[in-house]
Amino acid sequence: MSETDAVRVVQASRFIAAPADVIFEHIADPAKQPAWDGNDNLAEAADGQRVRAVGDIFSMTLTGDGAVRENHVVEFEEGRRIAWKPAEQGKPPIGHLWRWELEPEGEGTRVTHTYDWTQLHDETRLQRARRTQPANLLASIDRLAGLLGV
Numbered sequence: 001m002s003e004t005d006a007v008r009v010v011q012a013s014r015f016i017a018a019p020a021d022v023i024f025e026h027i028a029d030p031a032k033q034p035a036w037d038g039n040d041n042l043a044e045a046a047d048g049q050r051v052r053a054v055g056d057i058f059s060m061t062l063t064g065d066g067a068v069r070e071n072h073v074v075e076f077e078e079g080r081r082i083a084w085k086p087a088e089q090g091k092p093p094i095g096h097l098w099r100w101e102l103e104p105e106g107e108g109t110r111v112t113h114t115y116d117w118t119q120l121h122d123e124t125r126l127q128r129a130r131r132t133q134p135a136n137l138l139a140s141i142d143r144l145a146g147l148l149g150v
Contacts, residue, residue, distance in 0.1 A: 005118045008116065008117045008118045008120070008129075009114065009115075009116045009117075009118060010114070010115045010116075010132055010133060010134055010136075010137060011112060011113065011114045011115075011134065011137065012112070012113050012134045012135075012137035012138035012140075012141060013110060013111065013112040013113070013141075014110075014111060014138065014141050014142075014145075015105060015108055015109070015110055015111075016108055016109050016111050016141070016144070016145045016148065016150055017107060017108040017145075017150040018108055018109060018145075018148045018150050019104075019108070019109065020079050020080065020102040020103070020104050020109040021079045022148065023102055023109055023111060023144065023148065024078070024079045024080070024082070024100075024102055026144055026147060026148070027082055027100045027144075028050055028051045028052075028082055029049070029050045029051075030045035030046075030049045030050075030051070030058040030059075030060055030071070031044075031045045031046065031047045031048075031049065033045060033060065035143070035147055036140055036143040036144040036146075036147055037140060037143070038135075038136045038137060038138070038139025038140035038141075038142070038143060039132060039136050039139075039140070040063060041062055041063055041064075042060055042061075042062065042063065043060075043061045043062055043063045043066065044060075044061050045058065045059065045060045045061065046059065051073050051076065051082060051084075052076075052078075053073070053076055054073055054074060054075065054076045055072075055073060056073040056076075057070050057071065057072050057073070058070075058071050058073075058084075059071070059089075067088070068089050069086045069087065069088065069089075070086070070087045070088070070089055070090075070091075071084040071085070071086050071087070071098075072084055072085045072086075072087060072093050074097065075099065079102065080101065080102050080103070081099070081100065081101050081102070082099070082100050083097055083098065083099035083100070083114075084097070084098055085097050085098075086098070094120060094122060094125065095117065095119040095120035095121055095122065095125075096115065096116065096117040096119065096120045096125075096129060097114075097115075097116045097117075097119075098113075098114070098115055099112075099113070099114040099115075099116065100112070100113055100114075101114070108150075111141050111144070113137040113138075113140055113141055114137070115129075115132045115136075115137060117129040117132075
């Protein structure tokens with residue numbers, strides 16, 4: 001039985017009582033990402049890698065084996081949307097995508113976090129991809145809200 005694309009796109013969303021530009025700063029600055037990562041995969045990222053455009057690449061050290069991932073930014077709208085595709089150092093992206101979308105809503109922002117692995121075909125990575133569930137994505141959004149004190 002094969003997995004459908006619907007199964008390979010995981011998403012969570014919630015309202016955060018903070019402006020989109022404030023939330024976006026925590027997402028677009030890789031050095032801040034380990035503090036809110038709901039998958040507990042991110043160990044650290046060097047300062048000075050704030051994402052500003054499609055085509056930017058930022059590096060992140062992972063927990064566990066300490067591997068470094070180069071994240072290729074493929075979608076970007078300041079304060080509203082950012083998405084990247086991870087890759088091993090010096091290699092093309094592996095085939096999965098992490099996206100954040102921020103939509104102003106009343107006195108705050110609707111934050112949607114998506115993990116899309118429809119283009120991931122490396123059999124050795126599929127089991128780990130399956131473990132990322134909406135609860136993991138919501139944990140990231142919840143931690144982000146907690147860092148903002150809301």
